[in-house]
Amino acid sequence: MRITDITLLQAIEQLNFSTQYEKERFITIAIIKQMPKKPNQLETKTHKSTFGFVKCPICNSTIPEASAFCMYCGQKLDWE
Ligand SMILES: [Zn+2]
Secondary structure, three states, X not given: OOHHHHHHHHHHHOOOOOOXXXXXXXXXXXXXXXXXXXXXXXXXXXXXXXXXXXXXXXXXXXXXXXOOEOOOOOOEEOOO
């Protein structure tokens, strides 16, 4: 376990969850979002305003190219 994981879990301990299930679900999602995923390229780049944007692989929002994270759902992005 890395230091960042420990910090994340400590932060989660400060939050209130109605059930243990809710808490475990939140932790699972938080960990998954730390795993970089490749963004989806937009199908059409014909229009000038779509240049430099990609689609988030998780929530499908349009986000600026080379973003480290999706600004809508927090998914970490892989630009390798
Ligand atoms: Zn997203």
